[in-house]
Amino acid sequence: MCGVDYPLQATITRAMNNTTQSDIATLSERVSAALATARDLGASQAEASASRGAGLSATVRMREVETLEYHRDQGLAVTVFFEHRKGSASTSDLDPDAVAEAVQKACSLAQYAAEDEFAGLAAAERMARDIPDLDLYHPWDLEPAAAIELATECEAAGLAADARITNSEGATLSTHSGARVYGNTHGFLAGYPSSQHSLSCAVLASENGAMERDFDYSVSRSPELLESAGAIGREAAVRAVRRLGARKLDTATVPVLYPARLARSLFGHFVGAISGGNLYRKSTFLADALNQTVFADRVNVAEQSHIPGGLASAPFDAEGVATADRPLIDAGVLRGYVLGSYYARKLGLETTGNAGGIHNLVVDSTGESYDDLLAGMDRGLLLTELMGQGVNTVTGDYSRGAAGFWVEHGELCYPVNEITVAGNLADMYKQIEAVGTDVDLRGGIRTGSVLVGGMTIAGN
Amino acid sequence: MSNNTANPLQLAEERLLAPAELKDKHLDDALNALLRGGVDTAELYFQVARHESWSLEDGIVKEGSHSVERGVGVRAVAGEKTGFAYSDEIIAPALMSASQAASAIVRHGQQGAVQSWSPAGEQRLYAAFDPTASLPDSDKVALLQEVDRATRAIDPRVKQVMASIAGVQEIVLVCSSDGVYSADVRPLVRLNVAVIVEDGGRREQGYTGGGGRVAYDYFLDAERAIGYGREAVRQALVNLEAVPAPAGETVVVLGPGWPGVLLHEAIGHGLEGDFNRKGTSAFAGRMGERVASELCTVVDDGTLPERRGSLNMDDEGTPTRRTTLIENGRLVGYMQDRLNARLMGAEPTGNGRRESFAHLPLPRMTNTYMLPGPHEHDEIIASVDRGIYAHNFGGGQVDITSGKFVFSASEAYLIEGGKLGSPIRDATLIGDGPSVLQKVSMVGNNLKLDEGVGVCGKEGQSVPVGVGQPTLRVDGLTVGGTGGG
Numbered sequence: 001m002c003g004v005d006y007p008l009q010a011t012i013t014r015a016m017n018n019t020t021q022s023d024i025a026t027l028s029e030r031v032s033a034a035l036a037t038a039r040d041l042g043a044s045q046a047e048a049s050a051s052r053g054a055g056l057s058a059t060v061r062m063r064e065v066e067t068l069e070y071h072r073d074q075g076l077a078v079t080v081f082f083e084h085r086k087g088s089a090s091t092s093d094l095d096p097d098a099v100a101e102a103v104q105k106a107c108s109l110a111q112y113a114a115e116d117e118f119a120g121l122a123a124a125e126r127m128a129r130d131i132p133d134l135d136l137y138h139p140w141d142l143e144p145a146a147a148i149e150l151a152t153e154c155e156a157a158g159l160a161a162d163a164r165i166t167n168s169e170g171a172t173l174s175t176h177s178g179a180r181v182y183g184n185t186h187g188f189l190a191g192y193p194s195s196q197h198s199l200s201c202a203v204l205a206s207e208n209g210a211m212e213r214d215f216d217y218s219v220s221r222s223p224e225l226l227e228s229a230g231a232i233g234r235e236a237a238v239r240a241v242r243r244l245g246a247r248k249l250d251t252a253t254v255p256v257l258y259p260a261r262l263a264r265s266l267f268g269h270f271v272g273a274i275s276g277g278n279l280y281r282k283s284t285f286l287a288d289a290l291n292q293t294v295f296a297d298r299v300n301v302a303e304q305s306h307i308p309g310g311l312a313s314a315p316f317d318a319e320g321v322a323t324a325d326r327p328l329i330d331a332g333v334l335r336g337y338v339l340g341s342y343y344a345r346k347l348g349l350e351t352t353g354n355a356g357g358i359h360n361l362v363v364d365s366t367g368e369s370y371d372d373l374l375a376g377m378d379r380g381l382l383l384t385e386l387m388g389q390g391v392n393t394v395t396g397d398y399s400r401g402a403a404g405f406w407v408e409h410g411e412l413c414y415p416v417n418e419i420t421v422a423g424n425l426a427d428m429y430k431q432i433e434a435v436g437t438d439v440d441l442r443g444g445i446r447t448g449s450v451l452v453g454g455m456t457i458a459g460n
Numbered sequence: 461m462s463n464n465t466a467n468p469l470q471l472a473e474e475r476l477l478a479p480a481e482l483k484d485k486h487l488d489d490a491l492n493a494l495l496r497g498g499v500d501t502a503e504l505y506f507q508v509a510r511h512e513s514w515s516l517e518d519g520i521v522k523e524g525s526h527s528v529e530r531g532v533g534v535r536a537v538a539g540e541k542t543g544f545a546y547s548d549e550i551i552a553p554a555l556m557s558a559s560q561a562a563s564a565i566v567r568h569g570q571q572g573a574v575q576s577w578s579p580a581g582e583q584r585l586y587a588a589f590d591p592t593a594s595l596p597d598s599d600k601v602a603l604l605q606e607v608d609r610a611t612r613a614i615d616p617r618v619k620q621v622m623a624s625i626a627g628v629q630e631i632v633l634v635c636s637s638d639g640v641y642s643a644d645v646r647p648l649v650r651l652n653v654a655v656i657v658e659d660g661g662r663r664e665q666g667y668t669g670g671g672g673r674v675a676y677d678y679f680l681d682a683e684r685a686i687g688y689g690r691e692a693v694r695q696a697l698v699n700l701e702a703v704p705a706p707a708g709e710t711v712v713v714l715g716p717g718w719p720g721v722l723l724h725e726a727i728g729h730g731l732e733g734d735f736n737r738k739g740t741s742a743f744a745g746r747m748g749e750r751v752a753s754e755l756c757t758v759v760d761d762g763t764l765p766e767r768r769g770s771l772n773m774d775d776e777g778t779p780t781r782r783t784t785l786i787e788n789g790r791l792v793g794y795m796q797d798r799l800n801a802r803l804m805g806a807e808p809t810g811n812g813r814r815e816s817f818a819h820l821p822l823p824r825m826t827n828t829y830m831l832p833g834p835h836e837h838d839e840i841i842a843s844v845d846r847g848i849y850a851h852n853f854g855g856g857q858v859d860i861t862s863g864k865f866v867f868s869a870s871e872a873y874l875i876e877g878g879k880l881g882s883p884i885r886d887a888t889l890i891g892d893g894p895s896v897l898q899k900v901s902m903v904g905n906n907l908k909l910d911e912g913v914g915v916c917g918k919e920g921q922s923v924p925v926g927v928g929q930p931t932l933r934v935d936g937l938t939v940g941g942t943g944g945g
Contacts (some may be wrong), residue, residue: 061540061738064540064541065541065565066540066541066542067541067542067543067544067820068541068542068543068544068562068564068565069544069545069820070544070545070546070558070561070562071546071818072545072546072547072548073548073818074548077527086522086523087523087524087525088523088524088525088526089525089526089527090525090526090527090528091527091528091529092528092529092530092531092548093528093530093548093549098528102526102528105526106525106526108597109512109523109524109525109526109597110524112514112521112524112597112598112600112601113521113522113523113524113601114520114521114522114601115520116520116522119522144564167738167739167740169738169740204740204861210862211740211742211861211862212861212862213740213859213861213862243862246862248938251707251708281517281620281622281656282619282620282656282658282663283620283656283663283665385859387857387859387864387865387866387888387890388855388856388857388866388867388868388888389854389855389857389868390854390866390868390886390887390888390940392665392886394656394663394664394665395663395664395885395886397885397886399705399868399886399887399888399940399941399942400866400888400940401857401864401865401866401888401890401940403862403864417862417864418864418890418891418892418938419890419938419940420707420866420887420888420889420890420938420939420940421940422705422707422887422888422940422941422942423942424942456707456940456941456942457707458707458708458709458890458938458939458940458941459708459709459938460708460709460938
């Protein structure tokens with residue numbers, strides 16, 4: 001399944017596979033024991049999840065090793081229900097005694113919780129029946145020296161890319177593999193291994209006493225799908241250098257181009273706004289919006305839970321419910337919510353298999369390339385950075401710090417910073433004029449660049 | 461109620477070392493395994509944290525949850541290099557294997573020497589008790605229910621109340637090759653209230669809370685918890701009347717207390733030792749220079765009793781202290797952990813903090829605030845012909861290299877002709893750290909610290925912090941609204 005770019009990989013993969021299989025067996029045993037203990041203590045229902053993982057990360061800064069970190073994490077979380085009373089506990093110690101103690105603690109806390117008729121496991125018939133292999137596990141048994149070498153190569157490419165690159169925050173290679181097991185008293189018990197690797201680089205450019213920082217990164221479940229170290233370093237440098245000489249803009253209302261890496265956030269806010277808790281509390285500007293037009297009619301968005309190797313792919317959700325593919329936005333119209341079983345019951349709906357979140361949100365391109373989008377915008381703001389948390393899900397009010405480029409005639413004129421972009425998400429979604437073909441795969445939300453019709457830029 | 465007079469070191473040894481029968485010899489062996497040639501410092505950091513939380517929605521306490529995290533982090537520092545490993549099992553073999561892994565940062569060399577251990581001078585800024593045991597579980601539930609009832613009773617427009625209470629007891633023991641052998645027992649509690657109000661189809665939220673290194677009965681004193689509910693409702697109702705915020709640069713008056721998040725973002729992060737050693741901060745190399753108006757004196761103080769951002773010692777065993785960062789406008793101090801202090805030839809300032817045993821210590825803030833000045837709050841508002849008054853904030857963020865920072869106003873008003881006008885909708889404010897404090901033209905005499913809800917994130921690690929300030933007038937910040945500017 002894997003490529004052979006890294007000669008050591010084949011042998012190490014086998015070794016890790018053995019480890020992981022035994023990890024899954026151990027985790028399954030602990031989860032089963034937790035469920036049995038809960039039953040013994042009188043719980044009418046219970047669920048438990050356990051995970052264990054290990055990894056390595058190496059950071060090189062100014063051509064010297066800065067940190068070498070070995071990661072090893074594990075934990076078990078248990079939730080018990082006494083009819084409709086709920087308690088939960090977790091422990092980082094997977095020793096049988098520590099697990100039993102956590103279950104006891106959850107049971108004792110449940111006695112103080114109020115009767116909540118909606119509390120309980122997801123329905124038994126919704127449990128995943130088969131567990132597809134989603135190609136999530138490509139362990140990388142990287143020797144520390146090899147990790148350091150890759151980080152060194154990455155940073156060196158950034159430092160060498162331009163004379164104005166004068167300093168660095170370093171480059172980091174991280175690799176992590178582990179396993180997760182979930183079980184509940186419906187008899188569901190399943191687990192799977194997964195891995196994730198990343199290489200990132202942040203460098204500083206300086207000119208005339210001003211400094212600018214920027215970064216680039218690559219992340220993947222499979223080491224051979226990482227972008228090359230040199231390309232990441234060079235891209236970080238290009239991004240930092242082009243910010244030099246930034247100025248403020250005058251306050252204006254203009255179109256704004258969100259490049260793919262930032263456009264993801266627009267759809268992240270959307271997921272938050274159609275999530276169960278916010279819908280139930282009506283603490284979202286998209287309350288009661290099902291089957292209504294909430295985006296421009298050219299926008300189509302789907303959840304695709306089973307993309308092989310996808311960063312948010314999962315065979316089942318945090319309650320054991322089978323995940324699926326489904327449309328969320330169809331020609332601008334909202335066709336689904338993001339629900340786990342609890343808020344689904346409170347809303348009189350069915351779970352959508354989203355306990356724990358969305359499993360790959362895919363935004364269809366409207367066919368334009370990135371260059372088409374820039375040309376189509378003609379005059380406006382290309383964003384390169386967003387800052388702060390200025391998004392109010394209750395009202396949709398949106399106001400964030402920004403940096404970017406002023407664009408005239410579809411060409412980048414000069415860098416800008418110390419400005420804000422503001423609007424209301426409900427309006428911004430309807431003003432999406434195009435979604436580019438330049439899809440960014442580095443996250444659970446996959447979208448190309450997004451052109452938004454008109455937003456308020458505050459500056460001078 | 462636990463024993464408030466417990467000795468932290470004794471308690472830490474009992475809870476962290478005794479269960480695995482770890483003796484001085486094991487600690488010594490581990491440090492020796494870390495101390496290969498070229499290693500300047502080897503350190504073991506033992507930690508156990510017991511955390512609980514209770515949450516209320518729809519008028520009922522739906523759930524209590526509890527977690528335990530325990531482990532040891534080991535670190536070898538050689539020059540600017542750090543080797544780090546950790547284990548969530550506190551047993552001798554795991555300690556040895558983590559030590560061997562961390563020491564791989566240097567490849568070979570002869571043995572260094574472990575200095576004899578001595579406990580550092582002790583501060584007692586808070587008692588060594590377990591806050592989760594400071595109130596019976598049934599009383600925690602009753603407290604949340606009372607908050608819910610009282611908050612709903614304030615106004616019929618209140619449609620939802622969400623309240624939560626949480627407590628943690630963290631016990632840490634630091635043992636290092638340069639002689640540190642110190643422990644701290646850290647209680648921390650918080651209570652939060654969020655409300656949704658509705659009027660004529662318009663919905664708004666209000667959010668508040670507080671806490672500190674105290675027992676839960678803190679929230680019962682003077683109906684403090686109910687006061688949080690009242691404050692959340694007040695904010696939400698103000699927002700029902702809010703008009704679009706202006707867009708563009710204007711005079712901004714910042715209220716006292718939590719708006720001190722301005723200082724945290726605009727200058728605090730930029731004065732952390734690591735960024736200055738590496739020359740990546742916009743403040744690097746500016747020691748002694750004028751970076752603020754003469755009215756500004758800013759300190760970081762980890763020694764305020766029972767405050768959320770306070771610590772008896774930092775996570776490297778250095779006692780916390782009060783560090784003056786800016787004195788009458790001049791940059792006079794950085795915040796240091798041991799690594800950066802050593803490399804910069806400076807003193808550690810008790811700012812070496814880590815989220816847990818599984819994270820490396822970094823220079824971090826504790827409680828960061830500006831000292832009071834000469835002006836009355838009302839006098840400052842009255843001095844502004846046209847601008848905004850920002851009374852409360854959400855969070856903020858900074859790019860320490862360019863110096864640009866943001867923070868979002870959650871309750872703000874127009875100022876017209878020296879008087880407060882309409883409330884304005886949520887807006888982000890953006891400014892430039894190295895220049896914003898130079899634009900401070902008035903400083904209030906009303907220093908206030910925040911209520912105790914701050915969480916600071918850096919390099920993926922979260923730690924509790926405090927902020928504070930008196931009312932400030934800043935003669936120009938960019939306000940990111942949608943209205944005419």
